[in-house]
Amino acid sequence: MKILVVGGHGTIGKRVVETLLQKDKVIVAGRKKGDVLVDIADSASIEKMFKEIGNVDAIVCIAGEAKWADFSVLSEEDHYIGIKSKMMGQVNLVRIGQHYLNQDGSFTLTTGILAEDPVVRTTSAAMVNGAIHSFVKAAALELTRGRRINVVAAGMVEDAYEKYKDFFPGHNPVPMRKVVNGYVRSIYGKGNGAIIRIYE
Template structure:
């Protein structure tokens, strides 16, 4: 398979890239690193990336940002950071990317536990994650040519536990193996329109 992974240099992305690189052709894209550059908050950048790459069998996004802050401190513009990047970035990757997939290809987006189990300072991030879940379930009903669309929603991963544990009191971190397996399920399996949750 020819797989494009956006965000392949991140904590989760590098493990996903490492797995699929063993048996598939993997291309990495990122804002400042990878085989090709892309800013997912800009539709023109997404279109340019796909034009350069050509046909693919799978598109995976493990990227996108959202502002974390106290609810009373979040401005309207702060919310738009997550809307433009993590939400519309992944919507546009799906909207544009479907045209570059071979028949039977797949698109895998990424969210996280905040959609279902938010913590303080995550009003914006949780909102965006929940919106992506609803988008995937609806858009998957209309994709053509056997193209599948899923979203992987992970809990706090063990490799990020020390950095983020104070934000997630009482959350049990998940292994990187479980995290990678969620992406394998989406890319290599037959799931469609699913929120693939791995929270514990």
């Protein structure tokens, strides 16, 4: 298989890429480094990336940002950071990518526990995560030629525990092996329209 991983140099992405490389060809895309560069907040950049790499058998997105701040100070523009990147970035990756995804191929998007169990300062991030869950369930009804779409939603991953533990009091860090297996399940399994929750 030829697999595109957007965000393949990130905390989760690099672990996923290591696993996928054991059996398949992986193209890593990133905003600043990778086999190909892409800014998912810019649909023209997504189109340019696909024209460069051609058709693939699986498209994985482990990228996207959102503003973390107290709700009382979040501006409209602050909300648009997540809407344009984490939400529409992934939507556009599917919208454009469907024309470059081979028959029986799969999309795997990424959200997180905030969609269902938010913590303080995550209003915007929780909002866009929830939107992606709804998008995946709806898009799965309309993809053609045997193509599938799922989303992996993980809790606080162990490799980011030290950085984020103060935001998630009492949360158990999720082992990276479990997180990676969520992506493996989406790519190599047969599920469609699934929210693959890995919260503990």
